[in-house]
Amino acid sequence: MPYVNIKITKEGLTPEKKSALIKGVTELLHNLLGKNPQTTVIIIDEVDTDNWGIGGETVTDRRKKEI
Amino acid sequence: MPYVNIKITKEGLTPEKKSALIKGVTELLHNLLGKNPQTTVIIIDEVDTDNWGIGGETVTDRRKKEI
Amino acid sequence: MPYVNIKITKEGLTPEKKSALIKGVTELLHNLLGKNPQTTVIIIDEVDTDNWGIGGETVTDRRKKEI
Amino acid sequence: MPYVNIKITKEGLTPEKKSALIKGVTELLHNLLGKNPQTTVIIIDEVDTDNWGIGGETVTDRRKKEI
Amino acid sequence: MPYVNIKITKEGLTPEKKSALIKGVTELLHNLLGKNPQTTVIIIDEVDTDNWGIGGETVTDRRKKEI
Amino acid sequence: MPYVNIKITKEGLTPEKKSALIKGVTELLHNLLGKNPQTTVIIIDEVDTDNWGIGGETVTDRRKKEI
Structure with a gap:
């Protein structure tokens, strides 16, 4: 009965x-912890790079510097 | 002062x-727990069926099988 | 297949x-939106008043002033 | 290593x-709690006013009344 | 740079x-999506069975019926 | 009317x-974005180091290596 939220x-x-990710996480929870796949819920949130910050700046700004 | 997040x-x-859902949950928290409606915050997230997994597959894939 | 997180x-x-709250929210989602109760997941988080802020101060501090 | 989610x-x-907000919160966590900015993650969620409820109604409905 | 929240x-x-779960999910995100393990953050929330609802009742109540 | 969740x-x-953190984030949202402090909600989650993973391992395990 796990609930998993993945933000990328x-x-x-x-x-x-997305299908492969959902399948993989569900199987992992079943194999490692014996959780029932039928009640395992996984939600993927895709976040705009302007809205994701790390190291004090947005991912958009970090990517510009990498170029 | 409750905070409620509803993902569908x-x-x-x-x-x-959406208005009816927000009204209903706010009233329920007031009636059951005595929570103040004025500071009850409710956020609804609408999730793409490609991004929602249950039973190891996406809702998109499940719906295809149901047809 | 909704997922609801309630923080109080x-x-x-x-x-x-807690049972009454879970029952009530599940029924509301069924009655208003036709959602299947069997796959409606609700998680209640109980948060220490030191860890909840509103109006720029913790609930603990607000309660002291109210006395 | 903090994780911060801001919903507006x-x-x-x-x-x-957005850049200023991410910079400001990261600095605050560093200055107040000594947290390492390099591993501080901040995610901003922008929520439609139809999907945000307070006081038992959506922000969309509240704004209409204010006019 | 993914962020994953697992509630069980x-x-x-x-x-x-817990170590095995964190290792497994991190590797999965690396293998499937090429995500950098060094910036993959995973947080596990363990939720009391009184606070987890499914099918309109708490997990505590469901377990009692199963016996 | 922002909602902020801080996990550390x-x-x-x-x-x-905690009071200083809540005050600081509330002021920042007011100064930068003009948000009303009276309806700014901030919730701090303190997470056990066994339950926090980064780089494929728990913070507990990382700390042992640092010694």
């Missing part, structure tokens, strides 16, 4: 990747 | 339904 | 009140 | 304001 | 199991 | 520090 930067994650 | 799949919830 | 201050909510 | 109503916050 | 019922999860 | 590792944060 919004960068074109395909539906196939 | 994104499927065309009307503003009227 | 930690002040001795009884198991009976 | 969606009302045209500029990238510059 | 509080039932004596050992530190070893 | 549980390491003996005093009530005074």
Whole structure:
């Protein structure tokens, strides 16, 4: 009956990747902790790079410096 | 002073339904627990069916099978 | 398949009140939005009054002033 | 290593304001609690006024009354 | 730079199991999405069975019926 | 009307520090974004170091290596 929320930067994650991520986390919780896959809920939030900060600046600003 | 976060799949919830949901949850917290409606905050997140997983697969994939 | 997170201050909510709250929110989501109660997940977080702030101060500090 | 989630109503916050907010919160956590800015993560969620409730009604409805 | 929040019922999860869960989810995000493990943050919330509702009742109440 | 959730590792944060953090974040949101302090809600979650993962391991395990 676990609930999992995954937040990642919004960068074109395909539906196939999302399916694989949901399948993988669900299996991990089943294999490691014996949790029932049927009641495992996973929600993916894709966050704009302007809205994600790390090291005191937005990911948008960090990426500009990397170029 | 409660804070409530409601996550549902994104499927065309009307503003009227959202208003009714917010009113209903606020009243429930007032009637059951005596919480002050004026400081009760409710946030509704509408989540894409590609981003919601249950039973190891996305809601999008589950719905396809149901048809 | 909704997911609801309710945060309230930690002040001795009884198991009976928690049961009533969970029942009430689940029924509301079913009645208003047609959501399936069997897959409606509700998590209650009870938060210490030292850790809850409103109006720029903790609830602990606000309560002291009210006396 | 703090994680901060800031939810505000969606009302045209500029990238510059977002940068300033992320910088400010990160510095505050460093100055007050000695937290390392390099591992401080901040996520801003901008919420539609239809989806934010306070006082038993949506912010959209409250704003209409204020006019 | 993903952020993951895992909520499970509080039932004596050992530190070893928590370590394995954190390791597994971090690797999954690296292998599937190429995310950097060094900036992957995972927070596990263990929730009292009185505070977790599904199907309109608490997990505590459901477990009693199962016996 | 912002809502802010701050998660930090549980390491003996005093009530005074919590008050200062809540005051500081509330003022920042007022000064930068013009948000009303009276409706700014801030919740601090203190997380056990066993339950916080970064870099694929728990903070508890990382701290042991640092010694």
